[in-house]
Amino acid sequence: MNIAIFLQYYHTPDCPTAARPYALVKRLAQDHDVTVITTRSWEPRRLSQDFPWVPSGANLVRFDVPYHNSMSSLERLRAFLSYAVRAVAHGFRMPPPDLIIGSSPPLSAAMVAAGVASLRGLPWIFEVQDLWPEFPIQMGAIPGPGLPSLLYGLESALYRSATHVVPVSPDMERHVHTLAPNASTTSLEYGTDLQLVADITDDQRSRMRRDLSIDRPSLVLYAGKFGRANAIPTLLDAAQQLSDRSDLLFAFAGRGYYDSAVQQAADQHDHIRAIDPLPYPDTLALFSLADVSLVSFLDRPVLAANSPSKLYDSLATGTPVVVTNPGWTKRLVERHACGWYTPPESPTRLAHRLRRVFDNPDRLEEAGRNARTVAHQQFDRAALMNQYASLIDNVRGST
Incomplete structure (x- = not known):
């Protein structure tokens, strides 16, 4: 044909x-x-x-x-x-x-x-x-x-x-x-490409951790566009509210409208990193290093219906997600216990959610297992x- x-x-x-x-x-x-x-x-x-x-x-x-x-x-x-x-x-x-x-x-x-x-x-x-x-x-x-x-x-x-x-x-x-x-x-x-995920090596992760100065025990990752639709100010505000957590590092990997805001936050706070965009296989490796990823959008009906690629990539690497879409992604992570929902207009609620997640390592580990399972079954x-x-x-x- x-x-x-x-x-x-x-x-x-x-x-x-x-x-x-x-x-x-x-x-x-x-x-x-x-x-x-x-x-x-x-x-x-x-x-x-x-x-x-x-x-x-x-x-x-x-x-x-x-x-x-x-x-x-x-x-x-x-x-x-x-x-x-x-x-x-x-x-x-x-x-x-x-x-x-x-x-x-x-x-x-x-x-x-x-x-x-x-x-x-x-x-x-x-x-x-x-x-x-x-x-x-x-x-x-x-x-x-x-x-x-x-x-x-x-x-x-x-x-x-x-x-x-x-x-x-x-x-x-x-x-x-x-x-x-x-x-x-x-x-x-x-x-997501499960074969590329399977090809990620421990050496690759170690090099990435060193090259990107990932120097704290736990990593919270946002990887994607820094666009106007992506609620980046909410994520930055929540990260700054968690500056007292010496165990947490926030990484923002991408480019877009909020480039300067992300870079300014990284310059001012030791626990925030700005990372240049990476090829897709390296982005998957970065997701595999993270403990939690953020999949964030403004509260618009059209954004609640979208299909964020970073959601699938995160789940495939066994990294649970916090979503801000009140649509099908919220239903997905709650139904499969592979993540959590917080509203995009509330950085305080996001910060509170992350505190609770990292204060309950057994639940975090279970969510990671569930994430990998749903990715293999559906995505x-x-x-x-x-x-x-x-x-x-x-x-x-x-x-």
Whole structure:
């Protein structure tokens, strides 16, 4: 089968990301001819050279469309439109594939997939990695009321037009059915690469502990974007409230809007570390060093529905999590006793929760065991990609 994937932001495990697009492309290319229509935006951000940028059996069509987190809303819109125009043109020039996948965000990539599929009479799968336009609307990036209403209508139309919709969390799936009750859907979470976790060595952990100056008995880790949506001020405030705990070290690994705030806290407090982004395998090793990880977002309904890759990576390494999402992640960690919930607007409650966690080492150890169990049972990325491959075969066979 020939499969075309419209995906604006493709990356590999050499980047400081969870690399799910790479895993999907690599898996599908085992059985099919796969062409990814993407951009070069992540290529310069590779931090290592351990993985082939193009998996065997795949072909990448790459456009030069810059993108970075410091862009204004207008600059981002220009990047989305630039990709969309080029991707549409390529979509009509290329030989017709048997199936199209369109991955959002941004919503424009899914629009391209839908348009090419419709005009060429092809089935298409809508992969929903974030809820757009819900996310930028709830974060105040899109003025109302006219434009949001237009975008909601477009989103609903895309769900209805897709042959199948693949959200990456159960709450996203519920959102899809709210707008398109008859949509055919299957939730497939990001998951994590359990083989990379198994490959982590004691020597690697020892080197990382030394190189990153992890010099206290217990490590609390936040690894991910320092974005406006990630409640970073709450985490920093909670860490500072725990300055009396000589056993605790807080590590913040990543980049984003709150770079300066994280670095300032690290400069002022011995128990706080700022760590540059790491390639995905090293990030997994860092999670394996941690005793607790923090998976934090602001209190917005759209953020409660998201699928944070750092959640799966933490669970896979046996590191329990404190989540601030009141949605499905809260239900997950409480149901499986592999973590805890605190509201994102209360650094004092987070600090209190961490005190209780570290004052009860038996419960912490049990939560770690439960974390590893649920990751192996539900979030093995290889198994999830096999499910994705089977879903694609079924979609193609039913059209």
